[in-house]
Amino acid sequence: MSKVMKKNLLLLFNCVNYIELKHTIRIMKITTVLTLIAIFQLSATSLHSQNAKVSISRNNLPLKEFINEIERQTDYLFMYSEKEIDLQEQIQVNAKNKPVSQVLEEAFDNSPIKYNFNEGYISLRKAEKGSINQDKRKISGTVKDATGTPVIGANIVVKGTTIGNVTDIDGRFSLEIPQNATLTISYIGYLTQEIAVGNRSDLSIQLKEDSETLDEVVVIGYGTTSAKKMVSAVTAVKGEKLQDLPFPNVASTLQGRASGVIVQNQGGEPGSEPKISIRGGGDPLYVIDGIITTDWEFKTLNSEDIESISILKDAASLAVYGSRAADGIVLVKTKEGRKGKRSIVYSFNAQYSQPTVLPKKLDSYTYADVQNQAAISDGYGEYHQFSKEEMDAIRNQSDPYLYPNTDWYSLGLNNFAPEYRHSLSMTGNQKDINYYLSLGLFDQGSLYTSDALNYSRYNLRSNVNTTFDEIGLKVSLNINAAMEKKKYPSFAANSIWDHLNAKSPLDLAYNEDGTLSTVSDNPLMEMDERSGYDKNDGMYLNTQFVADWALPWVKGLSLGTMLYYRVNSSHLKKLSARAPQYGKDGTLLDVTKPSLKEEAYFGESYQFELSAAFLRTFADVHSIDAKFVFTAAENTGHNFWASRRDYLSTTVDQLFAGSSTTMQNAGNSEEGGRMGLVGRLKYDYANRYYIEGSFRYDGSDNFAPGHRWGFFPSVALGWDITEEPFFKSWNRGKIDLLKLRGSYGQMGTESGVNKFGYLSTYNMVENSICIGGNLLSGFNEGELTSPELLSWYTRNSLNYGIDVAFFNYRLKGSADYFYYVTKGGLVSPADRYTTPLGTKLPQIKSKNEHRREGFELSMRWNDNIGSDFHYEVGTNMTYYNNLYVVKQEEALSTLMNPYKRSTHQTDYYDVILIDNGLYQSPEQVLGVPRRLSSSETKLGDIVYQDLNGDGKIDAEDQIRYGMPTAPHFTYGVDFAFSYKGFSLSGLFYGTGKRNMEFGYNTKKDESIHVKNEYQLDYWREDNRDAIFPRKSLSSSVNGGNNQEKSSFWVKNASFLRLKNLSLAYDFKYKLLKNANWLSMCKVNVTGANLFTISGVSDYFDPETTSTNGGYPVQRVYSVGVTVGF
Template identity: 75%
Template sequence: MKVAVFMMFFCVFQLLASNGKAQNAVIELFSNSVTVETLFAEIEKQTDYLVVYSSRELDVKTKILFSKKKAKVSEMLDELLRNTNLKYEHTNNYIVFSKKVSESDVRQQTGRKITGTVVDNNGEAVIGASVHEKGTTNGVITDIEGKFSLEVADKAWLTISYIGYVSQTVPVNGKNHVIIKLAEDTKVLDEVIVIGYGSTSSKKMVAAVTAVKGEKLQDLPFANVTSVLQGRATGVIVQNQGGEPGSVPSVSIRGGGKPLYVIDGVITTDDWEFRTLNPNDIESLSVLKDAASLAVYGSRAADGIIMVKTKEGRKGKTSIVYTFNAQFSQPTVLADKIDSYTYANAQNQAAMSDGHGEYHTYSKEEMDIIRNQSDPLKYPNTDWFDLGLKNFAPEYRHSLSMTGNRKDINYYISLGTFEQGSLYKSDALNYSRYNLRSNVNTTFEEIGLKVAVNINAAYEKKKYPSFSANTIWDHLNNKKPLELAYNQDGTLSSISDHPLMEMDERSGYDKNDGLYVNTQFVADWALPWVKGLSFGTMLNYRLNSSHVKGLSARAPQYNQDGTLVVVTKPSLKEEAYFGDSYSLELNAAYTQTFAEKHTIDAKAVFTVSENNGSYFWASRKDYLSATVDQLFAGSSIGMQNSGNSDEGGRMGLVGRLKYDFDSRYYIEGSFRYDGSDNFAPGHRWGFFPSVALAWDITEEPFFKNLNLKNVNLLKLRGSYGQTGTESGVNRFGYLSTYSLAENAICIGGNLQSGFNEGALVSPELLSWYTRNSLNYGIDVAFFNHRLKGSADYFFYVTKGGLVSPADRYVVPLGTALPQIKSENEHRREGFEASLRWDDKIGSDFYYEVGTNMTYYNNLYVKNQGEALSDLKNPYKRSTHQTDYYGIMYMDNGLYQTPEQVLGVPRRLQSSATKLGDIAYEDINGDGKVDGEDQVRWGMPSAPHFTYGFDFVLGYKGFTLSGLLYGTGKRNMEFGVTTKKNEAIWVLNDYQLDYWREDNRDATFPRISLEALPNGSNNQAASTFWVKNASFLRLKNLTLEYDFKYKLLRNVKWLSTCRANITGANLFTISNVMDYFDPETTSTNGGYPVQRVYSLGVTIGF
């Protein structure tokens, strides 16, 4: 926390710094004669001013002849408004136009004074909104706090308007004060989207990019930003990894590998900085998917980019916002466990299935004792879930932010904490995260310079049991009810894999603390004397460190006679890592419009980065006691330690040129010249270009002549490009390497320390291999942009790649084969689409509904590593095949008659199959079932088809929002304990549906007392155990009320006050929910996916 305190003081010092007030800015036009629209665009481009006007009062298509091309903004505006009834006012950095109030209008007023405040959906002040008395020219604009004061007639109506928002007309009705909430007008807004090394508008977008607004990611009961993305961004596939505290889902873009993350322009190849982001700090998020958007980031962007822009300071009154969420979670699926009597009865039925008598395992007398619980020490009835689990796991989130400006310095500062507990009754498993962010910027208008200093830090604390959370859950889930948990004296019993012992805080721990601090300096200089030309730089320094400490110990267990169970003595291991990196970016940009129709936008970037890391670990064992958990307290006999360091560097040149003709035709070309020290000198550089085209048909004169008012956008897009990849490349594979080993050489019959030679040097000088991508897209908007949609087809081809030449060369004695280039070819193609409708009914009700979907598949054109035997088998080979779940036998149901047992071919490894065992198909009809009868089957568990439905309903301060997320066919297999079909593993109620004479239409095969009955016949990989795990899930549902809408609208010192109740993973439709959660990555008993309930409140001042 010392780091956090230091950075907070640093932020304060930044705020206390002062800067001289900007003088009246000077702009230069390309011609003396321009439209009003062009003038405003140049003012906003060349200065920090934003222009606010009403299109009803000012025709921006009018051409004005100015006396000179270069002048002060105020001089040009005076010329513009000469001989008009309009005026303009400066409010901070806003230039607001409104009508002059005539004397007749003043005389018509009765003297009633009404005051009010205009705010947006988030309760933030709308600065410069126009407030007019309907039917007159009497009006004002709102100040920096969104407030206004106006003299109106008694029965007047007020019309409130602001660009980008839906206008409202409300009656005064004798009121003296009103609060007006303006909703965003999607018919007017052209969303700004952050892309690589810049930004663009949604209308001018030529690449495949999905944008998500930061407000969509807030106030949701998920542990990290990654989870929130699921179902919200087209092309992004998020797969849950379970519900363990601190766990993070896996992410892919269009089914590719791990994406690259770019946060405020800084590249990071791991997801640490992204997953630890405070969602409330995010302004916007963009997902870059095709070569047109990825090429500028080169090799590391081959699998897509998730780009984040965090919030910045803004001019206006200081605003402080505090958010609190209390969350409670429980498993989405928790199987009903059977009691001891049912368990014992299953053992007896298994004995009968094996040919034994009715009471072979437990006698009739024992069954009566178990049923009556007359001897609970010998025949207990243990409810392991009740002993080990709480009803709910607690989670708490706090977020505090401050934004505003002081002496021309804009600032955004935030603090956040997140604490996540577990379901275990002990405190052995928990996760905490602490965030700090400071984004400070200022502008020197007279020289066109904008400077920003950003600091971001996160500190994570993970505490796990030494036995791991998943191991404990596995043991807790698979313990038998007839196993004793506690002895009569209350001590832990002596059973093996005792989950209550494992979660006991005396049984050691694994603590993992991680810290990263990211500092960033950004400067952008728009040259005042060269219109459209700017230079910029970004310098970033990042440090990250982690400390892992693991104490392996066991809480004491006792036999029933009171003797202590002898166990291995405690041991301790510590690991430490420190890494830092820097990156420098220099860029130049030029933007210019010629003859009002031709716009070019050019950018050149030079980047260089370097990273360093060092790692150390040490361990000792045979501790006399686990009380002193320090390395010195362990035995020096057998102690171990090791360490290493690494460094790396990259360099790149980026170029991009965009041309726009009359907002109709767009062409964009970009490239990156990338260098990596993974390759030998002379082979380190790769050139990766892309080109993109777009045609906005709605801007064509012929289309406008059709007068299709309900068609607002019809844009066709296409892109082709190439990205490099170095995935799987061994560093310094072009050099001979040696390693020091304790047992490197044998001298005189004794092993001695020495050097080992590494893998052989590749006979080829390796370099980049490439991925080519093709993307076609269409963007549409109808009915005044209330209905918007897009669709894309994508196609990727990856050629080359590195493999071990084991099929070409004999492995030499004592070393490994080098990597060589392969002739592999892999294709991935698919499509994605999204559609959204938003509208308002009356003045009180608004709604949004949207849907999105993504589908992809892989085709292995050539797989050089495939075994020759598989390649010859058309049912098993992967070459020229799309994705599948696995290679397995096709089941033919369960044997139901003796004739089937004798007449149906069985696996060669199976023996003495019986009624109720699994029968398999003889695919090739050769009268036997062997490896040649195995086939490709099913779809991978990673979903290839995903979809989402989201909605927002708002009415008089109430907002109801939700998201449904689902997948197409994906297959998952039952866990090992279920597949064993041993009677001792029949622990869940659903497992009682096993085959027996009176239950022939059973879900599971017969059970047996044998460990692997019938030559493991029923345990073979087959379609019998694989289920369709597709699902549709209500990911979240939120009901929120805004108290400022009515109850607290007159409380002036309170800018925001909202409360919400939210649920996550509330219900699921799936074929496998009776057995396991379809989103889990393990059906063998890992820590489960959670259902979450949340209460939240947001207060702003």
């Protein structure tokens, strides 16, 4: 290649890199500038003073508008009771640049309304007749909620007077009161209390929840609802429950906390992400603040930013998301700014993790003795593998470089892997602007002694909103960004761990001169930073604008719009190399030269929504809630990669440094679009009878024109029996809630549908055609699909549920039964003829029918003992199973075998042989059926059952066995206690029967694979009750008899685990209670995966993804501090 061409190619690729880097830097600059502007603008504070000036001039001004105007022009917040103050009362105001105190005095002159200043608050009360002219004295006190948390902004008023105050950020208050005074304490969502002060000077007051006003608000698709009125299957998890947990991502924190949610860990490797399913379905849809997004964005959320997570499970809650909602939805609401004093919270956690299970390895002498014992079992002499002299040398370590005793764990692993988490947030309001700003940092190291494996994540969020009360308009601008940086070895982390487990103690790690030895699959070489790296950096930036306008001339009617823009990019760079390895004579091991590959991706997404909503109650009993939404979205993406090989050195890890004769590159672009119309109508009569209908008319570009639109409807009914007059007359407070509900609907799924799969495609094949002795490039035809057949799977959903509450809502619970039927999809025809171009025949529409049913239950008890001790205990459980009614692609031979077929069968682990223990006597060896290839059966081999009775063991004796590894029955028990600043909380999580299989390192016959102490329990004459079969020098004992897939190697991996336990103390409670500049100073000690009860814990962790030794699940210890200002 000419120098000019080289230069042009280099310039082209550098330009691509420069453009991507420039674009990323521009995005980061814009994000930083916007955040700094918001912080500096909103951080500006003004002194609260009664001389703050306002300008208001209007006759017949409603009191509500008067209050809003003062709040808008000053930093004051008003506190009042709507039951006492008539907000529609009209007043006369004529003030131009007058102090607030003067304006209030003039406005309320000759009015029963009295006001009182307290720092940044103005409290309003209506004075009663008469006055108290008695000697006064000063009292103080603290107001807490049912959990013992200080209540900010509670109203404290001396009954019958205008004397009052508002609690501060610590829940404290002080008043000058007359003798024999009675205090009235009120706060939204709690029962108003009256307390006679008597001779007390310091009071401790605990508010009691008002079950009627404190109805939990649950976020659902395209809106919210109250828990009392909800007739669909939705589980809500409060964000505060997920904070301070020592897990690397939000998904892990959900495990065991919500019924219907099944979270499976994917190992403990830094940056690994768990798998989530809802009621046993596939990957759910993720929605964050109303935006449909990816699982990656959900799993990179900062848990401190989460207000709540709602799990949508049935058709009534899912239909509004149409074609992508069949497997459930994880819906996240992030925190937003609210009126109130500015609050700054900083938290830091230092975490240290280690494997939950780390098998004890054999020393070299024991390992060598196993080889000699195996030789004896095979009929050889006592010292067949290692002579007596060699055994003595191994025992005495007289020549550690010829007969080493290598502890691979100590060489390759640290005692702990470090993790650090920082979070800083600020929330409050400035004038009419409410804001929530946050920054987050998470850094996760690995157990490896090198720095080749690391994961870092950075989060930024700015949620700002303001309300124009005069016209009923609320506007929000939300900006959030995240960046994650993954640094892996060029060798897979799981492979490195596998090799650490598989290495023999007699394998030499380092030569005498300290260089790496030439042992194959040397994990120390693989984790060495000279062996290259695999870096994966990704980022996204989201901007969302939302406006909701309550039309002032039509009561209950509002219009809304949402605009959303997302940009994301990723950069992958992998340098494949090997650290130098030397023989004992100093000879350098000859290896393949290094190679480098880089890949860049840039994507953009847009979403637009228009909505209309109507919410109104007629005649106090007929409530109507309707909403209609038009939504459209599109996305684009561009990908480019290039690579070179044969690098002379890894010092210059850039593409130009590789051989130009090996360079490769490729690129592609993609685009997509969607459109939908959403509708929902809810009606309830007297909070007693509920009916709800919803639909989505969905269009997707994944399908051919004429087949792109689908209609997905649902209906739900509910009956709150406790609101019935006949029940109230009988109940008399025994039962607080008894609600029956049911839903039915149809959803769609595009699972398994390729984008533009309805189009004929051709693939370029380079140098595959030989014409005239020359290799030429050509095309082959892609797999064909008929456009008329390519469409959504349809899934019908049925759900029955009941909600209950007893003992003044201290005990609450829900139970649900669910049933799903999925029909359709595409399968390949049974006759595999080919087209002239060598392509298989088009797929055909199947008659497949798959059913899934189950139940879930949740209960929670929440109570207090005295005024200082609060406790709550909750439990939830989920069970499901699957059944194929029709599985068209199943082979006829399998279908005819009732022991093997999937059709009309529930889930199972696998189709395998059933064992009957180990051969224990010669008579047994001769008397039971064997595999035809097992002609050398000996004592200690595995016995198999001849289930079909034909006198031999073969594939016809295999049957369905066990339960899948993915748990079908899960449960969780969480608890929390608090007492005088101390708090203790935890979670137990467990599963029902699930099966896992020993990995190949344990199953192999050859004695050289006995590396762990638990493997010493193999069959010998002196160990007939062994766990494992006999060992041999052969790699395939008795025709591979003992390595057959059978029930012998499949174990019940159900478990009960203490998932997390946390102890915290808030020094603000007593030691720092007088530090008014502090709102909290909490220190916590937390552990995760602290202990496990399981039948497999001696061998591997029941939540591991690989029983062959993949990167292990971690036990975590965490120390943290949270400080609020």
